[in-house]
Amino acid sequence: MSNRFFISTAISYPNGVPHLGHAYELIAADAIARFMRLDGREVFFLTGTDEHGLKMVQTAEREGIPVRELADRNAARFRAMGQALGASNDDFIRTTEARHYASCQEIWRRMEANGDIYLSKYSGWYSVRDEAFYGEDETRVEGDKRFSISTGTPVEWVEEESYFFRLSKYQQPLLDWYAAHPDFIGPDTRKNEVVSFVSRGLTDLSVSRKTFTWGVPVPGAPDHVMYVWVDALTNYITACGFPDEGAERMKFWPASLHLIGKDIVRFHTVYWPAFLMSAGLPLPERVFCHGFLTNRGEKMSKSLGNVLEPIAMSEQYGVDAFRYFFLREISFGQDGTYSHEAIVGRLNADLANDLGNLAQRSLSMVNKNCEGRVPANNGIHGDEIGLFDQASGLINAARQNMENFALHTILADIWRLVADTNRYFAAQAPWALKKTDPARMETVLYVTAEMLRYIGIAAQPFIPQAAAKLLDLLAVPEGERTFAHADGKFALKSGTELPAPSALFPRYVEPEADKA
RNA sequence: GGCAGUGUAGCUCAGCUGGUUAGAGCGUGGCACUCAUAAUGCCAAGGUCGGUGGUUCGAGCCCACUCACUGCUACCA
Numbered sequence A: 001m002s003n004r005f006f007i008s009t010a011i012s013y014p015n016g017v018p019h020l021g022h023a024y025e026l027i028a029a030d031a032i033a034r035f036m037r038l039d040g041r042e043v044f045f046l047t048g049t050d051e052h053g054l055k056m057v058q059t060a061e062r063e064g065i066p067v068r069e070l071a072d073r074n075a076a077r078f079r080a081m082g083q084a085l086g087a088s089n090d091d092f093i094r095t096t097e098a099r100h101y102a103s104c105q106e107i108w109r110r111m112e113a114n115g116d117i118y119l120s121k122y123s124g125w126y127s128v129r130d131e132a133f134y135g136e137d138e139t140r141v142e143g144d145k146r147f148s149i150s151t152g153t154p155v156e157w158v159e160e161e162s163y164f165f166r167l168s169k170y171q172q173p174l175l176d177w178y179a180a181h182p183d184f185i186g187p188d189t190r191k192n193e194v195v196s197f198v199s200r201g202l203t204d205l206s207v208s209r210k211t212f213t214w215g216v217p218v219p220g221a222p223d224h225v226m227y228v229w230v231d232a233l234t235n236y237i238t239a240c241g242f243p244d245e246g247a248e249r250m251k252f253w254p255a256s257l258h259l260i261g262k263d264i265v266r267f268h269t270v271y272w273p274a275f276l277m278s279a280g281l282p283l284p285e286r287v288f289c290h291g292f293l294t295n296r297g298e299k300m301s302k303s304l305g306n307v308l309e310p311i312a313m314s315e316q317y318g319v320d321a322f323r324y325f326f327l328r329e330i331s332f333g334q335d336g337t338y339s340h341e342a343i344v345g346r347l348n349a350d351l352a353n354d355l356g357n358l359a360q361r362s363l364s365m366v367n368k369n370c371e372g373r374v375p376a377n378n379g380i381h382g383d384e385i386g387l388f389d390q391a392s393g394l395i396n397a398a399r400q401n402m403e404n405f406a407l408h409t410i411l412a413d414i415w416r417l418v419a420d421t422n423r424y425f426a427a428q429a430p431w432a433l434k435k436t437d438p439a440r441m442e443t444v445l446y447v448t449a450e451m452l453r454y455i456g457i458a459a460q461p462f463i464p465q466a467a468a469k470l471l472d473l474l475a476v477p478e479g480e481r482t483f484a485h486a487d488g489k490f491a492l493k494s495g496t497e498l499p500a501p502s503a504l505f506p507r508y509v510e511p512e513a514d515k516a
Numbered sequence B: 001g002g003c004a005g006u007g008u009a010g011c012u013c014a015g016c017u018g019g020u021u022a023g024a025g026c027g028u029g030g031c032a033c034u035c036a037u038a039a040u041g042c043c044a045a046g047g048u049c050g051g052u053g054g055u056u057c058g059a060g061c062c063c064a065c066u067c068a069c070u071g072c073u074a075c076c077a
Helices: A020-038 A054-063 A067-084 A098-113 A167-180 A188-199 A228-233 A248-252 A262-279 A310-317 A319-329 A340-369 A382-402 A407-428 A430-436 A438-459 A464-473
Strands: A004-008 A042-049 A091-094 A117-127 A132-134 A139-142 A145-148 A154-165 A221-226 A257-261 A287-290 A293-295 A336-338
Touching: A004 A020, A004 A248, A020 A042, A020 A067, A020 A257, A020 A287, A020 A293, A020 A310, A020 A319, A020 A382, A020 A407, A042 A067, A054 A067, A067 A091, A067 A310, A098 A117, A098 A228, A098 A262, A154 A221, A154 A262, A167 A188, A167 A262, A188 A262, A221 A228, A228 A262, A257 A262, A262 A287, A310 A319, A310 A340, A319 A336, A319 A340, A319 A407, A319 A464, A336 A340, A340 A407, A340 A430, A340 A438, A340 A464, A382 A407, A382 A438, A407 A430, A407 A438, A430 A438, A438 A464
Parallel strands: A004 A042, A004 A257, A042 A091, A257 A287, A293 A336
Antiparallel strands: A117 A132, A117 A154, A139 A145, A145 A154
């Protein structure tokens, strides 16, 4: 296994503002990226925006501004969302950048040189709104107009010259690749869908358009721009410096993980690998699809008025609570639901009551009874051995769960230790030991603090700010916070001075005045 | 229609190659404690494991049929 880890999100289409789905993908990717960094990997974490295409042009027209201005404005919003959510991406790519034009044109040339690009004609029922073609049987006539059956949008007959990619040629190579790399597509249910899709046969893919100019010009055919597939997917190698083989970041290609939504699985697991094969480039190691979020089971839509703005949500609940909820509550890879009540429940139960209060109750005793210093460890009993075993096994278990991106399971394991430490604390009752056996009280407080150290280290990828604060409260040195330090060799040193305890997570209390 | 998958306590889900009283978290009810962010701990209630019929000494876990729901089914960021 390489020590390098390149993880990407899908790039977002900025013809609107970022929504919760974008935020969810970014948070998950960020947790994985942080996890790998803490585990000693050299990480390249990429996100960005996909800014070309007809819909951008139309949105700009509607707003009466140049399309580049629209792209600049909205790309900035996506960037701002990343900052608000604490995303630790190393780069933010925009497909309108010069480096991307160079990259797309080069991969195009290589595919062409391999004999996989040819000029032909495309025709069909096209929906501008959906940016998609439909077959005759996928449309219906209503009055004098024709509409898409599945989306209800108007379609028009379009016939145009277009360059095609010989996707059909790659059916067998792709099937062979899937068979040889069983982890390439995850979760399994998505892999099954892709394999069955490809098994049914592939037709060549239209990869250029002449109907608009807002895109990357096709080399040698400036009246064509590349259609979404080549343009958008290529961002991943652009960011590595392609086509400059000597670029600093080329060492990160092939990517370790493309994290995507299940709606774009085909682009990433069929088209993209085929393009790369054609261009003679190595294929990414894994593509993993997360699920969709629904608000109480209802899809988010503007007409239902349940579209939530991720930045506002993160401010309302706190960034870490926001991140924690979605990573803990939803089985990663499956669809999930959320609601205000569910978020508040998690926030208060897991973060404020379990972890926050555990830190508070133990550290305030340390503060009052141990001169604000890490207490002495006067000897471990049988009572503690189970806890230490659990704590020292935490990181290895997390690594195993990370192999199939079971983020929710990692968090469940960490919080099991939180709960068990609370049980330990209550059972030992250090407030009673204070009078009967002060030395034992110190040990109990020491053990609790040491458990908090493990918990803080393990929780960093998911709740970075609060975990850092917890480790600060324990006076864990900045340089002793990686997974390698989740080990008895780096245990808290008795006598170390601690800062005054302060709350980790405030309880969420409903705003009182709700009267209109 | 075809292919794939799901259906286990009020809710969200675990249940390894079939084997003693089916588990967790949340929620609910009772009790305890007071170190703590009215936090925490303990105990309890609650499930004929979608349905029917099989295989087996024995089945949430295997087979058949059946009902319900979900995804995919050629270019929907």
